[in-house]
Amino acid sequence: MTLPTLSRTLLAGASLWLAATGAHAADYVIDSKGAHASVNFAIQHLGYSWLTGRFNTFEGSFSYDAEKPAESQVNVTIDTQSVDSNHAERDKHLRSKDFLNADKHPKATFVSTKVSNVKDGGFELAGNLTLNGVTKPVTINVTKVGEGKDPWGGYRAGFSGETKLNLKDFNINYNLGPASESVKLWLNVEGVRQK
16 A cells, blocks of 8 residues: 555544544533623522522633533532622621631632433533532532524533532531521523634
């Protein structure tokens, strides 16, 4: 086999391999600056009503390939000082040692470790959440909202997720009664694909 023939054969083989394996997962930056993402929470107040709020400042990234969702990865960092329940005095209390201890632990982080149970546009995202200086495994139930081109020449993908945290797991022991021992988290994430 001549050198040009060998080169063409290797190139053809490489092209077939790339077509078979598909492109690697694309990297996305979460569009928190454009307010196309949110981290929300809800907790019962004394068992009589629901208190809702959000974290206004956070950033993160994820990798995603629609053909291989099980290989997805996610990293998110939340500014705990940015907690916002639409009540200044309550927010001050939430930042205190009774709850988030935000002066000592100004950041909460989530780093994914595994994707499982992929089906019907959704999956379970397992990872390690660090909150109030404590790191625990959590699982987020994720639903894909959609993906595609945006009007500015970019490409976006969006997901929503929810999970529930037991506050005592993260050394938050302030007693608001048995109905308030856990908090629900809702996450809405829209990422801009990096070129």
